[in-house]
Amino acid sequence: MAQPLIKKDDDRDDEDNYSPFLGIEKGAVLQEARVFNDPQLDARRCSQVITKLLYLLNQGETFTKVEATEVFFSVTKLFQSRDLGLRRMVYLIIKELSPSADEVIIVTSSLMKDMNSKTDMYRANAIRVLCRITDGTLLTQIERYLKQAIVDKNPVVASAALVSGIHLLQTNPEIVKRWSNEVQEAVQSRAALVQFHALALLHQIRQNDRLAVSKLVTSLTRGSVRSPLAQCLLIRYTSQVIRESGNITQSGERPFYDFLESCLRHKSEMVIFEAAKAITDLNGVTSRELTPAITVLQLFLSSSKPVLRFAAVRTLNKVAMTHPMAVTNCNIDMESLISDQNRSIATLAITTLLKTGNESSVDRLMKQITNFMSDIADEFKIVVVEAIRSLCLKFPLKYRSLMNFLSNILREEGGFDYKKAIVDSIVILIRDIPDAKESGLLHLCEFIEDCEFTYLSTQILHFLGIEGPKTLDPSKYIRYIYNRVHLENATVRASAVSTLAKFGASVDGLKPRIFVLLRRCLFDSDDEVRDRATLYLNTLGGDTEIDNDAKDFLFGSLDIPLVNLETSLKKYEPSEEAFDINLVPKEVKSQPLAEKKAPGKKPTGGLGAPPSGPPSTVDSYEKQLLSIPEFANFGKPFKSSAPVELTEAETEYAVNVVKHIFDTHVVFQYNCTNTIPEQLLEDVIVVVDASEAEEFSQVISKPLRSLPYDSPGQIFVAFEKPEGLPTSGKFSNILRFIVKEVDPTSGEAEDDGVEDEYQLEDLEVVAADYILKVGVSNFRNAWESMDPDSERVDEYGLGPREGLSEAVNTVITLLGMQPCEGTEVVPPNSRSHTCLLSGVFIGGVKVLVRLSFGLDGAKDVAMKLAVRSDDVTVSDAIHEIVASG
């Protein structure tokens, strides 16, 4: 491409702002557009005015309906002119104005004339314009010309007709489908672009007919497609056929793979890349199939063209997620890309390397990345930090250099999200790699010395309070923590006080010194800080042994969801009776967001951001139940399910049921609504047939006196069941009542009623109803603190599944337990996954479950289930649930 560097004049600055359209105004241009109506047309002038109109539209100016119509009508006059250039501009502006159907009629005849003109340019453009603005009725009139145009010997005309066909297929498929023969002929065209457009149209005409597409692909992959663009299309269609046919033939050969592979040797880079991409995207691609594609992508990595390097490294990055070994051959080329001018390429290269790197290359890689980090944007840095985190978990022995790297970048400038990503990573490394603890904690200590983000400081202080006392020399952290009490804002100070107290509680030797420090905090200017100091001084009190309650208070994780605590506290009214934290429901009502987003850290006492969620409805149920004397001796309900609908939406009577589980009883609460204004229901009962629930026996049924229109009422039915067991059963329900007609005007009901029934859907009590979703803040700690003897492990085959994610969700729903640490989310394409669940079994028995899923063969999912609980029988019960589920 010629780019003569013209020596610019000295007055370049003035020219900079020069524009032929300077000070242009819509009103004035619309005035100027009157020249279109002159009897003697000045073609050049008219062209200029159209250009001005297009300029205005291009700059985002809009014309009112009236203005647009006016311009459109005067433009149609310009068809009188024979000037080629002007006609070209007329076509363009008609498309821009997108006239309405009644206006289109005005230009139809002129355009149809042009469609049959001898000038190719007229024919091609008239077709494009007409097809753009036309509707179905007109299309049948011009169909004949369009078919001719498709096989026109001028490629420009043929392409115009074909592309228009592609657009029209969306709106008038039945007409365009009649052009198959012509389109098929055009596929054989010698003109590259015609072939491309014809292939695109032909495929779209046949896209719903799998066999036809397969045939098309079969014939073309053998034949000669000349245009690179058409070849790219063919590759896409081929991969679609491969995807849909799904299976590999007996010999292990994938149909059409040879074709894709042969495209890797095409002369056009566009086609080579398309084929390489298609191969890497193949479902369940094997390493043998990958190799040739990786080889060409590797060549692209050292291309002089940034676009080519980018395309290659992006594709390889994707491959590295599923087949890291296949990409290792490119590592050397990839390393040289770290210094690439284009930062997108460099970032992609680094993250690929981090995925494919082996233990020995880690140190070298770290050195290179350090230089690179300073000159990329935060968003890229976060990607790198995350990649480093997973690398470190993969190679725990290399924690030293990775930890050093993290602490170095922690010291540099950066925004909150970036810093948070680093801190999260360090925390995870400390948790999972015991050797990294000491150095990691010190890095964090250094960081809070000079940290501008309150949130991060408090999180780190909390973490220090838990991990610090367990180290060999806890005293060295005290200085860092106490410094916070001097130098920070109230939130951080309060947090530091709590952390000090934790050190005092766990390390006896430090206790007197901590007390001195805490006493100083009593004079803090902030009341929260003073309160905390007072509280801790009293709890840890004097010289006596610190009792377990105090320890629990300091270290025990809050096993109550914060939302529930908040609602309970709001409801509490000051009275003689103290607030009892044990009465706060423990059921998690909504997925706490914070848990998903920050796997490294959990909200703490009052510092972390409380997860937001709708206030729980459990309390209102409980009140209702307790107010019914018959149920008073059942005790406190263990769990109340979410309402289950027993009727379709918009039926005469809407009924849903809430299952309340007690130790020895189950109560069904039927919430009924009468949706018919002309009816009053009386003596409403639910007849429950428990023949498929043998272990349940009905004890109480509380009917509903009357159920007027649109005011919900409740019916209760109680069953007795074996104590403490997850008894399951199926119940069928019939709503029985007396209907009375209601006079719509007076609202009075008639005296006589008719007995009637209404069939409701069946209801099941399942194992999950006996388990509360109660999360734990640190699964690993909780798991280790449970008695290993209570562990029960077994393996299960789950048979063929849609994917791991589906299998994981099925088991979670079956058990009704709370997923921890975001482990319910399965990363795409993974072959194995571990999911952590926690809950409380009926009788208040804590249960933890560790599920390991693996994908073997094609789609068979195998699962290893490990359970620990406070009661061995419960561990067995969980296995029974899974075995029978």
Next chain:
Amino acid sequence: MSPSKLELNPSVKNILLLDSDGRRVAAKYFSDDWPTNSAKEAFEKLVFNKTQKTNARTEAEITMFENNIIVYKFVQDLHFFVTGSDDENELILSSVLQAFFDSVGLLLRGNVDKKEALENLDLILLCIDEIIDAGIILETTPNTIAGKVGSNSTESGAPLSEQTLSQALASAREHLARSLLK
């Protein structure tokens, strides 16, 4: 004409020509991703800011954001951009960019700068019209594109004799002014 229905077809979301301050010289959008003019301007601003410091003068450069792939190339005070979705073949987008870039070069006879582009805005707009038709690639050979656009410019613009007197005077004045200011 939703692009999702044409998913297998290579498609272009927009073609932009901006000046060295990020202002729009010519722009054509083929996708509904940016429904309003302010959304378009915001996108242009973002693209410009993200790319302005890079050196895209000898080879086309590429970047990715908001699920879009953007290929771009600069010359003088003009910035050329082509945007496609992030699953598009980068090299196809790059061939569209090259077609746009080279055809403009041919149409402006090598004097590719903002002033020249604005003075021949009709050619630029026609050029875009000949490269992409509602998102579908229509033609990528620069000579063919320039030929299709230029066939009229030669007819209407070339012969000096056909210029009106005032036009001739205006152009003479411009030449004079320039030579005086040297």
